[in-house]
Amino acid sequence: NAGVTQTPKFQVLKTGQSMTLQCAQDMNHEYMSWYRQDPGMGLRLIHYSVGAGITDQGEVPNGYNVSRSTTEDFPLRLLSAAPSQTSVYFCASSPLAGAYNEQFFGPGTRLTVL
Amino acid sequence: AQSVSQHNHHVILSEAASLELGCNYSYGGTVNLFWYVQYPGQHLQLLLKYFSGDPLVKGIKGFEAEFIKSKFSFNLRKPSVQWSDTAEYFCAVNDRDSNYQLIWGAGTKLIIKP
Numbered sequence: 001n002a003g004v005t006q007t008p009k010f011q012v013l014k015t016g017q018s019m020t021l022q023c024a025q026d027m028n029h030e031y032m033s034w035y036r037q038d039p040g041m042g043l044r045l046i047h048y049s050v051g052a053g054i055t056d057q058g059e060v061p062n063g064y065n066v067s068r069s070t071t072e073d074f075p076l077r078l079l080s081a082a083p084s085q086t087s088v089y090f091c092a093s094s095p096l097a098g099a100y101n102e103q104f105f106g107p108g109t110r111l112t113v114l
Numbered sequence: 115a116q117s118v119s120q121h122n123h124h125v126i127l128s129e130a131a132s133l134e135l136g137c138n139y140s141y142g143g144t145v146n147l148f149w150y151v152q153y154p155g156q157h158l159q160l161l162l163k164y165f166s167g168d169p170l171v172k173g174i175k176g177f178e179a180e181f182i183k184s185k186f187s188f189n190l191r192k193p194s195v196q197w198s199d200t201a202e203y204f205c206a207v208n209d210r211d212s213n214y215q216l217i218w219g220a221g222t223k224l225i226i227k228p
Contacts, residue, residue, distance in 0.1 A: 003157075004157075033215075040123065040220050041220055042118070042120075042218035043216075043218040044218070045215055048215065058215060090158065097214065098214050099146045099209075099214045100146060100163075100165055102148075102163070103216070104159075105158040105159070106157065108157075
C-alpha cells in the first residue's frame with residue numbers, strides 16, 4: 001500500500017492563480033481531510049469528507065474548495081491564490097469518521113504564494 | 115470552543131535525559147486525546163491515544179502519557195530519550211463539540227543532542 005499520497009510536494013504560485021492539490025489513499029478509508037500547518041499554529045482543518053459525495057467545512061475553509069467523487073481521491077482547489085495561503089498542506093485519511101480513529105497523513109505540499 | 119496549548123515550542127535535551135512535554139486543553143467534559151509525531155522528512159504518525167480507562171497510556175518507542183482530568187492535561191513522557199527522538203510532537207484533542215474533528219496544539223520541536 002502506498003498509503004496517503006500528495007502531489008505536488010512543492011508549488012509556487014502568483015497571487016490570483018488557481019491550482020489543485022491532489023490527495024489519494026489506497027486504504028479504502030471513508031474519512032479524508034485537509035489541514036494547513038503554519039508556524040506556531042499547529043494544524044488547522046480546512047475541509048473534510050466522511051465518504052464519497054459528502055464534504056464539510058472545517059475551521060478555515062475560505063478560499064478553498066473540495067470534492068469527493070471517489071473514495072480514493074480528495075483534491076483541494078485554491079480558487080484565487082493569496083499570500084495568506086502560503087503554508088504546508090497535509091491530507092489525512094481514517095477508516096471511519098468519529099472520535100476514536102487514527103488519522104494517516106500524507107507527506108505534505110509546501111505552497112508559496114507570491 | 116476547544117483549544118489545545120503546548121507551552122514549550124522548542125526543547126533541547128541531551129541523550130538519556132528524561133522528557134516531559136506539556137499539553138493542556140481548554141474545555142472539560144468527555145475528550146479523546148492524541149499525541150502525533152513528525153520525524154524529520156517523514157509523515158505525521160500516531161504516537162499514542164487515550165479514550166477512556168487507565169489514565170496512563172503507553173505508545174510506541176517507549177513513550178507514555180498521563181491524562182489528568184482535573185488539570186485538563188495530557189503530558190507526554192519518556193524516561194530516557196535517544197537522538198532518534200528528534201522530531202516535532204503534536205498534541206490533539208477531539209470531543210462532541212468539535213464534531214470529533216481534531217483540534218491541534220502548535221507543536222513542540224524536540225532536539226536531542228548526541
